[in-house]
Amino acid sequence: MSFTATKFSHSLLAVPINSSTPRSNDKPLSFSSDLFKHNASSSSFLGSTQKLLRLNARRSPPPVAAVLLQQTSNLLITKEEGLVLYEDMVLGRSFEDKCAEMYYRGKMFGFVHLYNGQEAVSTGFIKYLRKEDCIVSTYRDHVHALSKGVPSREVMSELFGKATGCCRGQGGSMHMFSKEHNVLGGFAFIGEGIPVATGAAFSMKYKREVLNQADSDNVTLAFFGDGTCNNGQFFECLNMAALWKLPIVFVVENNLWAIGMSHLRATSDPEIWKKGPAFGMPGVHVDGMDVLKVREVAKEAIDRARRGEGPSLVECETYRFRGHSLADPDELRNPAEKQHYAGRDPITALKKYLFENKLATEQELKAIDKKIDEVLEEAVDFAEKSPAPARSQLLENVFADPKGFGIGPDGRYRCEDPKFTEGTAHV
Template structure:
């Protein structure tokens, strides 16, 4: 029986069904129809009760895969999460493994350097989440853009920023990708189209949306041959912020070539994701704005890669944005200053058994894509690369004092720094009021 939207207010869709119905097949009423807005409705309070026995896993009954701009295919979420049996070539498998191992080895070295006093401020490591960065970014072209968060080292490495430049930036040296002015949370590389790491959650999403708008504008207004795609990375804690919803709306409205990648590591610092949001299924927010929503096992690089191919392909074909929720887990605390005492040790132990690098290595071996010797050769190559990055950063010069006002004023020489590179305030004529400006 069809329901009239003007006659009654319908019960919200339940998680496990497409429509809530009573025994007769008619739609269930929540509120009695009123003749005017000021009337007092009769509320069925049972419909607002929360079943606290529902676990977070039970609240994720389906995965939604975007297969085209018009079709959304539902697949049941299986209890086992072993690597999917996807066809990849030997070259692809080794590329994925090398990039993931680079991310892990680099971050492990960052921890050592931080505790030795070589790095300052907050340093947020990416250990455990490598499948997300590798699965998405290794499918991009150089012209495509990446916008990251404060956990941005590995995104930069995956996009091609040299390890020397990333490590030097962490050391605060002039040879860093931001000349030592960005630090851990603000990686940027114009050459590699890494449009920044952002310390405040959510602030990178509008930047990514703007980059995607630029690509669309170049193609449709300037008639350029432009199929650039932008990836916006952010965490589960960001998905209750206003920028997230505003940008989903704009991206869907204008069919922007962007993929919103949620790295849901289940914890926003010390706040459990299921305690912080009314519906922990983030992917469902995509269809609410008219774009496909996807939930994928973020500990499985092959599954991530499968979803990323379709989402990036849709954006490149001009079919609009996709929201992808990658359920992953970080193996360290929120930052290196976090003792990580709030998470259940059993939970951490469970996810440690699902290490994405170990899983990929096992997949490569079982499918005879490469030998153990070949993988060990990659390990040795990357270990040497990371050691070289540390040595390079350590011997690089610190920024000169006259670099402080760079990128602050349009004309730094007119605001405190003289032609000789020295501060104008150090000139005796400056305090006398006779200095030439």
């Protein structure tokens, strides 16, 4: 398979991936080059609503060059890879289902945004990363953290607001951090994480070129949604990442809906991938309900960034199976649209591929399902039994060096002192 990234010319900047691979999926994949030939009922692109039909009718064919993927083997993955992908996707799905259960039982609180339906994106991209590579996420961040290797029990415990959480209960659902796994945060504002991710990529380049750390070839992934692609920080960072050739991949999880605002109602040109070529980087559209396709694109984009050839923009068209958050009544999305995407469940699709290509047996997958169930039972049990943060923890970690901020003579925060007003909260 070739991305032609190393020598792309202007005419090749726009790179819709076309696949000659026989698909096990029920429908032929519709990458952007054949997008315009399909009507909404046979296309996965940009939903299946009437609005889309009107919109498509207006469009003229895009000036893009199709690059054919050349397969060296008939299979996209090995058995081992297939099982890893399957396990990660099942973990993501089951973890989120467990979150919903725990939320309704009052074990977690606030805003909880679940990832169901989008697993192919997290798994397809993050499972191709090294541990040293960074990810920056949004408020829908649990599954990104899990894919990157943060243990389920630590994420669950964080959501329960316990001291054993990955951020000791100080971050919460929308703010997953793990220095060990290079999860540089979930960011709760639209567009906020993109510059931070770009900055991490800047550091990687700086370490290589200024600090002469030749082995610094790490890559950053920035995850964000379709709604973010109308925000200025997205454009600002596409520009600077391309200008400075930073090792980053901008991964758009286009689930077609920004809370209750349809992507088609919010964006003048809904094909987000086109904004890549506009800034001088490859823009790719991929079926975000197909983990193997996502993984192929991820490989190209990540390898390209690692080789120092600069950023890419990848639009993964996906769908969330639940509302925006657990507080969202989800009344605006058409039931037919939801059903259409439910029929394209990425886990079912991978399962089918594994079976059809004799990469896994029913028993093997069932064993994985069972293992995940056990992991999550253990995670909930761990979170449940963990202690709430101690009172003294309230004022810790505001600063790395808190001298002058209410530190008592013994070097500890004076949170027990009733007269304590030195720059932090009264306890």
